[in-house]
Structures are given as structure tokens and as C-alpha cells.
Amino acid sequence: MSDVIDIEAIKLSNAQIAWRAAQDIEDGAYVNLGIGFPEMVAKFQPKGKQAIFHTENGVLDFGEAPAKGEEDWDCINAGKKAITIKPGTAFFHHADSFAMVRGGHLDVAILGAYQVAQNGDLANWSTGKGGVPAVGGAMDLVHGAKRVAVLTDHCTKKGEPKLLAACTMPLTGVGCVTRIYTSLAVVDVVDGGFVLREKIPAITLEALQAVTGAPLGTEGPVGELICPEELK
Amino acid sequence: MSDVIDIEAIKLSNAQIAWRAAQDIEDGAYVNLGIGFPEMVAKFQPKGKQAIFHTENGVLDFGEAPAKGEEDWDCINAGKKAITIKPGTAFFHHADSFAMVRGGHLDVAILGAYQVAQNGDLANWSTGKGGVPAVGGAMDLVHGAKRVAVLTDHCTKKGEPKLLAACTMPLTGVGCVTRIYTSLAVVDVVDGGFVLREKIPAITLEALQAVTGAPLGTEGPVGELICPEELK
Amino acid sequence: MDKRLTSPAEAVAGIKDGAVVMIGGFGGSGAPIELIHALIDQGAKDLTVINNNAGNGHVGIAALIEQKRVAKMICSFPRSADPVVFTEAYLAGQIELELVPQGTLAERIRAGGAGIPAFYTPTSFGTDLAKGKPVEVFEGRPYVQERWLKADFALIKAEAADPHGNLTYRMAARNFNPIMAMAATTTIVQASRIVPLGGIDPEQVVTPGIFVDHVVEVAKPAQEEELNRAGAVYP
């Protein structure tokens, strides 16, 4: 289990993963951030690159969270957290909101994951273990956005790979993921296989492959995945 | 040909037909009037009965035509005639406008006709003789409205029946017409057949049947179709 | 031609046992709390309720479920900050759940309002939620066939309403309200303000009155999130 212990020590924090994902968002991109962890991406927009955020419940180009006590609960995001308006904000109804999603108008959707398969299959809505099932907008978001990116720990808490040959949990979407930002690497899905784009310097390719459930191909040199230390 | 000549003398004017149709519109009804002759119906709303008019290009509850020279050509109806706004008017886009039509939200659609069949088939968009075909909203209006009424001369200019066993011209819709206001009678379509509700006093049932292309049934007494003389 | 009624109780009086009821709102925003509570008082049961969620805390839809009036929920996300009421009823087998992806839910409702009995979407293809649904390939890509959703009643929260039922909404409280208003046989609206006819700019009407049957003014309406943060329980 020494590999697992090493990885816990060297892996990126969620904030660092979110920071890395934020670096890929083009100026002017329309972006939907999934509820929870992916919402952190908004904090790390590089200077000079202005993304416009969409939330499923009918708001485009909203502002930051209000100060505590200043919330207007009619002005929330899909995570039911309070947001604010700013110059450029637009409100619209739910069918129009999902026309934006499903009609291919988003440039990027960034989601969390339980599992991602090498063909781009995503499982992120149900562990399949019972309880109350809930899907929200996840199955919609994986279709329509030009890029579907995933933020995830490279392994489960038990040290098992989350990047797999095939998902074992119920699918959210088939062949939908284009890029995975993990706590150890940046991996693309290309023609049914994983292609390693970047890895943290502290891990070897062999060690990374050992905690990945399907072959990590390469195309040209693998970049160094270096994130701000203060986000650790 | 003496029958034809008689009929030309005794038949109702278009204004009288429109007047008769207007009497059946309930207070608060949402109504679409087809381009041309049916538009006259708006003029004859009975006192105390307020209909709300819909036009396909995205206006509900519009006002009367403006005075000549006062037209705003961004404020028109489906016939491209200038209309006005009034308290209660709403503008919306074309898909929403036809959601009203096709979603069953109109109480009455009133259309012109080339031919109506005893099963309610309507032909009113093409004579089938070539030239430039144009359909507009006719095929939409015949579906969705709770009542689909037709205003028409009882016969063609050549004296041929327009109420037929089956349409010979290209159909606008199948089994869609519920009531026909003609220059001689008011006829319902019931279970695949014509039922005579009213006829003008000057014509006998036999003479009326003679200019009708399918059997005119009756259910109970046939009313007298009497319209204001000043509209002749 | 005046759609105004005097109270939420009068507005919901016609809802019968077994009715299918769409209820606007997303979480607490846009939830017509006073209409829902009037429906609880009214007593109708065996309801099928369509909403994005399945109630939060012990007010609104959660209270309706807690009072055992709901036989079935059709929703996308039956979880919330405090989902105990639905969770307990579901795990006890007391309530049926039809889980629908959120965009598909919105589109099915809009289809119900627009007279479209079925449409195709890529959403849910290849997942458990597409099981049993027809699949068709268009331009080389597979799509799932989904059916319209309609309701007997819709309970809607609006900001301003005029006597003909033209409506506006407040901020993100719009959400499902305009499409549900289209998809019900009888649409019942609570509005924070009733304005005279002409009081809403014709270009700013969000829901035209043709989709609305009854309007009741509820000035200063309760906000579900605020009720829950205060620990409110209904009745």
C-alpha cells in the first residue's frame, strides 16, 4: 500500500484541480459548472479571460455569492446557493435554459465523476446502491456542450482507480467526456482511449499507470502539471 | 339554373356570415381569425362578450386597425395589416405563438374554405392547379383550437357545392372542422356527417340540400338564420 | 373576462383526489407556498405532483407529502438540504417516484404545452433512465424518444399579474413556472402584485394570459428557503 500513501501526500488538492481546469477556459466561453467541487473553477479564472457562467435554473452571466445575510433566495444557482446579478445577467425559463445546454450552445461543461471510462463514458449520478435516486441536470449537461470536462480525484478513497476500462456504476452518458482533470494528471479521451497530457512531476508514468484502470497512451511529450502551491 | 339565380338573391352577405359567427363566441374566448374574410368577425362581437384575438405572428389581445397614416409596420397581424396595442396586449415569438395554436389553447379558430367534407376535412390552402403554393398557418390552426369554424359561401361562383361528401382539392386538415357558417345555413359536423342547425327562411330544406354535396341531417328543429339587414 | 379570485382557498377549490398537479419552483425560488398550503387545507389526496424537486423541510411540497396527499412524484432531483419527508415516504414505499433528467423534464412539460406528443433527445441515451424507451438514429447519432407531460392543474408563482393573466416573474423564480403554466388544463397563479390591465408592458409579458385561468394576489408571499431556515412546519 506504499503507493497509495505516496499518492495521498503528493496529489493535488481540489482547489488545485479546479485551478488547472480554469486555465483551459477561453475568453468569452460559456461554461456550466456542476454542483459542488466544479463550482470552485469560477474562482480561478485567469486574468484577462472572462468566462460567462450558465446555471440550469435559468440564469446566465451571474455574479459572485452575496455576503452572508444579503442573500435573495429568488436569485440562486442550480446548487440552490445564493448568487447575484451583474451587468449582463439574463433570466429565462427552464426549457430555454436546457435549450442552451442540449442545443450545443455551451462551450464547456465541467462535472464531477464517480467513474470515467476510456471511451468517455461517465458515471456520476448514482452509485447503484439504492437509496433515493436523483439525477438533476447531469444527463443533460453531458450532451450538447462542445467540451465535457471532469474534475476528480485520480483514485477513490480506498485507492481504487476512477479512470477505468469500463464504468461499473450506472452511466450518466455514453462517450461524452473529452478531458479529465485529476489529482495527478490531465487526461484526454481520444478515439476510445485515454491520452495522458500532463502529470504531476512527483509521480512516474509507471506509478500513474498503476493507479489508472485502463492504458494511458501518449501523443508527444507529457507536460508537467504544476499548480499554485498556496492552493494545496 | 333558376335555383342558382334565386340563391344569389337571397344569400347572406359576407358581413352577415361573419356577424352570425361572432354571435357564437363566448365571453373571454381566445380566438384566431384567418386572413381575409374571417377577419370581419372581430367587428361583430356582441356587447358584453369580450373575445381576445390571437394572431400567428406573435400578438395576443391586440387592438383595432390604426387610422390611415398612423400605422406602425412593426405592429401587424398575420395578414400583414397594421394593428394597435391596447391594455392587455402581449408580444411573444413565433414558437410560443404556435404553442398556443397547436397546444390547444385557442377556443376558436375561424377560417375560410374552398371545400369542406362531411367528415370535417377542410381544403382551403391550394386549389391544386399549380402556381406558387403557400400554406401559412392554416394547417396549424386546424389542429389545437377547441372549435374550428369555417366561413364560406354555400356554393362556388359557378353554383357548385362547397360542402361535399369528400374534398377534391388538396387537404388542409383531416376531420378538423366542427361548424360551418355559410351564406345559407349553419351546419355542424357530427360523427362524420353534416347536421343542419339553422337555415335562412327564404330557402327550403330541399333547395338547400340540392346545393349541398352530401346529406344534411337534422337533430331536432332547424333554427332560422336571421342576420341584420343593414349588413346585406 | 376577469381571472381574479379572492383567496388561495378559492383558487384551489376545484382540485380533486387523483389530480395531476404541476407545481412551479426550483428549490425554494418560485415555489407557490400559499397555493400549496391552501391545497393541504383543501384536502385533495392521491395526487401526482410534478416539480423539479420533492420538497424541503416541512413546508410546501414537503408538507403536502408529509400529510400523505401525494401518491407519485415526477421530478429530477428528490433531494434537498432537508429531504427527510420524501426520503422516509419513498423508502417506506409510500410514494412512487418517476425520475426524469432535468432538461428532459422541462422539455416534456414544454411539449405538453405546445401540442407535441413526443420528441427525441440525446439525454439519457445508454443509461438506466432510457430503459424501455424507443431509440432512433438521426444523422448518425442515437436519440431517446420522450413523451409530453401534461397536468390537470398547475400552481404558479408570479411577480406581477394583470386581470387577464399576463404574468412576469421575479429573477430566478421564473424557472419551471412559465412552461408549467402552458401545460395544465387549469392554471392557477399566485402573484405578488395584481396590476391593472395595461400595467405590464406588452413586450415584457413572460406568460401571456392565454395560458392562465385563475389569478389570486398574495402580497409578500412566503419564500420556502426562508421558511426552512426559520424551521417552519405546516400546518
Place this chain on the structure above:
Amino acid sequence: MDKRLTSPAEAVAGIKDGAVVMIGGFGGSGAPIELIHALIDQGAKDLTVINNNAGNGHVGIAALIEQKRVAKMICSFPRSADPVVFTEAYLAGQIELELVPQGTLAERIRAGGAGIPAFYTPTSFGTDLAKGKPVEVFEGRPYVQERWLKADFALIKAEAADPHGNLTYRMAARNFNPIMAMAATTTIVQASRIVPLGGIDPEQVVTPGIFVDHVVEVAKPAQEEELNRAGAVYP
């Protein structure tokens, strides 16, 4: 992140021969005359044009047809007060026509924008316009399957626009403009006024900027009906 361009000529520069172009408007209301005339000047040909009509008089779409740039029209009503240009081209076999019922046209465009490849409608069932289209029975009633419509470009006339492309429309000039803005790869807008970001109330935005690529201000735009009543000819 500023979608403003300086002229109609710059806005339409990227439209290539053979492009599919949606053009907003219903009759003269909402017709983006300056963009259409810039497209005539630009020279692209073999275009497929989607509009409710097929031009009136000798300006706008009629002028585009008269200059022999249009290979095909997709529309519901290719007639107008003065339809001579389209009529002559059609009867001479110089232009193809796909005739679509008006509501089906609107819904096909909206479907294109919403990612719905096909839907069912009762409209046109049993008529010549349904020939060759699949029919399916839902709840005992037959419906025709219709496909989405998309375009390479949409030419849109708006009233106000902000630099991110949020739009409002003037009165009934709204018509097809908002749905066409959704259904094109590149949406080009002429607005009578460009306002600063924040100049449109978030609740009053009709077309959110996500559907818009380029915005150009055309103050005091020409109105097609007025041009035709004055006997205008372009170029």
C-alpha cells in the same frame, strides 16, 4: 468578450457561397434589411434562405432573389403584396421551394436551437405536405414526424443589444428572430440601439447573449413595408 462589430458589411463578411441562412422577420416587421443588403453587396450565392415569406417588392429578401443569390427558399408563405420576384424565379424553375406550415417551421427552428432532432405534430397529417414523412400514433391520434432546421448563419433584427449580445425586440418585430438566433452556428444581429452592459434589465432580456455571435448597430433601420410603399429597389 465584446461582440460588437462596426458595420453590416463586416458582420456578413464570413457568409460563403452555398450557406444556409435564416433571416428573421414576418413580412416587413423584424426584417434585417441592412444585413440583407450588405449580404447582397458581399456577393455570396447559391444560398438556402429560411424565412416565413419569400420577399416583397424589390428590397430585402426579394432583392437577394432578384440578384440570383438564392438557390432555395424554405418558407410557409411565399406570397406578399408584391411577390413578383419570387414568383417569376419559381415559375422559371430558377429557385427551389420547400413549403412548410408556419407553426411547423417555427417549431423546427426552435428544435434546431434546442438540440431536438425530431418531434411529432398533428399539423399537416393527411395532407400533401406530410408526404414521405413518418407517422406515429400517440394516445389514439396520428402525428407527423418533423425534423429540426439549423442554419450556418442567422440574420436578426433586434431593438436593443448589449456588448454580450443580450437582445430585446420591438413589438411584433420579434416573430421568428429569437428562435432563429438559437438555431444558427453564427448569429449576426443588427440592433437599433447598442446599450452598455447592464443596460437591459435581466428579467427583460428576450434573447440571452449565448445565442449571439456578432452585434452591429444600425440606428434608424429601414422598415421593409415602408421601403416597399415608397417603391424602393435595391441595389
